[in-house]
Amino acid sequence: xxxxxxxxxxxxxxxxxxxxxxxxxxxxxxxxxxxxxxxxxxxxxxxxxxxxxxxxxxxxxxxxxxxxxxxxxxxxxxxxxxxxxxxxxxxxxxxxxxxxxxxxxxxxxxxxxxxxxxxxxxxxxxxxxxxxxxxxxx
Amino acid sequence: xxxxxxxxxxxxxxxxxxxxxxxxxxxxxxxxxxxxxxxxxxxxxxxxxxxxxxxxxxxxxxxxxxxxxxxxxxxxxxxxxxxxxxxxxxxxxxxxxxxxxxxxxxxxxxxxxxxxxxxxxxxxxxxxxxxxxxxxxxxxxxxxxxxxxxxxxxxxxxxxxxxxxxxxxxxxxxxxxxxxxxxxxxxxxxxxxxxxxxxxxxxxxxxxxxxxxxxxxxxxxxxxxxxxxxxxxxxxxxxxxxxxxxxxxxxxxxxxxxxxxxxxxxxxxxxxxxxxxxxxxxxxxxxxxxxxxxxxxxxxxxxxxxxxxxxxxxxxxxxxxxxxxxxxxxxxxxxxxxxxxxxxxxxxxxxxxxxxxxxxxxxxxxxxxxxxxxxxxxxxxxxxxxxxxxxxxxxxxxxxxxxxxxxxxxxxxxxxxxxxxxxxxxxxxxxxxxxxxxxxxxxxxxxxxxxxxxxxxxxxxxxxxxxxxxxxxxxxxxxxxx
Numbered sequence: 001x002x003x004x005x006x007x008x009x010x011x012x013x014x015x016x017x018x019x020x021x022x023x024x025x026x027x028x029x030x031x032x033x034x035x036x037x038x039x040x041x042x043x044x045x046x047x048x049x050x051x052x053x054x055x056x057x058x059x060x061x062x063x064x065x066x067x068x069x070x071x072x073x074x075x076x077x078x079x080x081x082x083x084x085x086x087x088x089x090x091x092x093x094x095x096x097x098x099x100x101x102x103x104x105x106x107x108x109x110x111x112x113x114x115x116x117x118x119x120x121x122x123x124x125x126x127x128x129x130x131x132x133x134x135x136x137x138x
Numbered sequence: 139x140x141x142x143x144x145x146x147x148x149x150x151x152x153x154x155x156x157x158x159x160x161x162x163x164x165x166x167x168x169x170x171x172x173x174x175x176x177x178x179x180x181x182x183x184x185x186x187x188x189x190x191x192x193x194x195x196x197x198x199x200x201x202x203x204x205x206x207x208x209x210x211x212x213x214x215x216x217x218x219x220x221x222x223x224x225x226x227x228x229x230x231x232x233x234x235x236x237x238x239x240x241x242x243x244x245x246x247x248x249x250x251x252x253x254x255x256x257x258x259x260x261x262x263x264x265x266x267x268x269x270x271x272x273x274x275x276x277x278x279x280x281x282x283x284x285x286x287x288x289x290x291x292x293x294x295x296x297x298x299x300x301x302x303x304x305x306x307x308x309x310x311x312x313x314x315x316x317x318x319x320x321x322x323x324x325x326x327x328x329x330x331x332x333x334x335x336x337x338x339x340x341x342x343x344x345x346x347x348x349x350x351x352x353x354x355x356x357x358x359x360x361x362x363x364x365x366x367x368x369x370x371x372x373x374x375x376x377x378x379x380x381x382x383x384x385x386x387x388x389x390x391x392x393x394x395x396x397x398x399x400x401x402x403x404x405x406x407x408x409x410x411x412x413x414x415x416x417x418x419x420x421x422x423x424x425x426x427x428x429x430x431x432x433x434x435x436x437x438x439x440x441x442x443x444x445x446x447x448x449x450x451x452x453x454x455x456x457x458x459x460x461x462x463x464x465x466x467x468x469x470x471x472x473x474x475x476x477x478x479x480x481x482x483x484x485x486x487x488x489x490x491x492x493x494x495x496x497x498x499x500x501x502x503x504x505x506x507x508x509x510x511x512x513x514x515x516x517x518x519x520x521x522x523x524x525x526x527x528x529x530x531x532x533x534x535x536x537x538x539x540x541x542x543x544x545x546x547x548x549x550x551x552x553x554x555x556x557x558x559x560x561x562x563x564x565x566x567x568x569x570x571x572x573x574x575x576x577x578x579x580x581x582x583x584x585x586x587x588x589x590x591x592x593x594x595x596x597x598x599x600x601x602x603x604x605x606x607x608x609x610x611x612x613x614x615x616x617x618x619x620x
Contacts, residue, residue: 006552008550008552008553012550012551013550013551013552056394060393064390067386067390071326071383074330074379074382074383075326075329075330075379075383109270109578110580111551111580112340112341112578114234114341114382115234115382115385115386117210117407118210118389118393118406118407118409119210119211119405119406119407121406135210137210137234138341138551
């Protein structure tokens with residue numbers, strides 16, 4: 001199963017994310033973000049960060065979590081390669097991510113993601129399958 | 139066809155009305171042409187025009203300009219004005235890139251003077267002006283200086299040697315928005331702003347060398363200091379990561395408190411706060427900081443452009459005569475006064491991908507333009523060139539003093555990348571006589587000319603509708619992209 005798929009959206013980039021559990025869905029969402037930004041084969045997981053996010057429900061939590069993850073790149077310059085979610089419920093999440101600081105001599109930026117939007121963000125739960133949708137401003 | 143599209147009522151050759159239905163508080167009006175309306179196809183932006191009409195305190199109409207395309211919450215190309223007493227302010231009605239805008243610098247150079255030097259100039263500009271994803275500027279601001287930038291805007295730049303006082307005269311609001319309060323800006327936004335001042339950015343931002351190809355209105359052109367064959371430089375940039383973070387922070391906060399409004403919103407991205415509420419006031423204060431940052435940014439980019447021209451062409455400032463024609467923003471919310479039902483009324487005008495177009499005689503205009511109207515700068519897509527228009531009384535009466543802002547996207551970025559697969563875009567542009575240098579890997583592919591609406595068609599609509607008038611058209615010679 002693919003971890004995510006890109007769908008087309010005028011001016012922007014939408015992704016549909018999949019996972020067997022909520023934890024896997026959220027980890028794959030961060031993967032999707034960085035897989036679009038860079039070539040992850042060239043990124044090492046040498047710096048670790050804890051991540052927490054809150055939301056009014058799954059949809060809101062997904063957006064707020066991805067906003068936190070994206071800030072680690074846009075604000076701190078970190079490209080993230082590994083993601084694990086330790087605790088999750090519809091209003092709260094705790095996770096651990098690791099990667100390294102962007103180095104223009106070794107890393108490439110394929111697509112700049114400028115923001116994670118609330119527009120049509122959804123999370124759906126089905127037996128053995130979680131699916132999320134979110135639109136990135138690029 | 140969507141319900142909204144089939145319900146559109148043609149008012150005249152340039153305007154289509156979205157009748158007031160359901161929870162809409164006012165009707166919507168789209169400025170467009172038969173052709174541009176058809177081209178919109180499945181784009182959901184007309185629905186977004188209708189969604190904006192649901193917001194409390196909206197005055198007269200929810201408007202859209204002919205370059206309209208889909209945005210988050212508000213469409214790009216959307217204009218909406220709200221009463222101060224019972225109206226709202228929405229970060230999604232301003233956009234992520236707060237005070238994204240353009241400035242046009244005229245020169246004393248003629249096309250013949252630089253014809254053989256465009257490649258050198260573009261190479262030097264590309265080297266001297268930081269651009270691209272996460273690009274850092276030449277300076278790292280101290281917290282104290284960054285505060286000053288946020289409060290003073292362009293004035294900070296001029297006080298620190300980037301340009302002259304004369305540049306402030308021809309900047310919208312003299313490059314300084316009142317009410318800016320750095321306390322309203324988050325630590326994250328401050329951090330992102332620290333190293334990005336004086337950088338072009340990526341995506342659709344650019345710096346372009348152009349030649350004036352055609353003059354439509356000789357009186358206005360002469361007041362603006364434009365003549366055929368003259369070289370000019372167009373700079374298109376905004377508030378960089380700082381503005382994005384301000385929008386992101388306040389959107390999240392307003393989404394969280396969406397229930398406090400006691401109104402159903404058709405889209406979460408329309409999250410807003412009452413103008414009179416503490417949250418609304420705080421966003422305005424933070425937005426003003428980002429606007430000022432963007433003005434200081436463009437002021438510095440222009441200063442370095444002047445220096446690069448001097449060095450490359452080995453000419454002094456007097457010979458080059460690089461004068462700021464105007465700087466105007468196209469992503470902003472501002473408190474401006476209009477006549478509503480015969481009464482002077484202050485309103486909060488949101489322009490998201492729309493440009494202010496004030497008429498002759500308006501006190502906000504610099505003296506030298508007061509007889510011809512405010513210069514309006516309309517950038518085209520990569521390497522096309524641009525238009526200079528002038529504001530009109532009709533814009534002031536019909537569109538809260540607003541007009542279009544550019545060509546507007548037609549294809550998504552992924553569609554554009556597909557359409558350009560296997561093509562050497564820089565070479566294609568060079569064959570058309572335009573030299574392009576870009577720092578981003580996929581930028582040229584995403585920004586191919588056919589990804590945008592035809593600029594001539596967009597400008598023809600606003601000219602015909604009378605909400606601004608054509609003054610000059612410029613053709614691109616060379617361009618640096620982020």
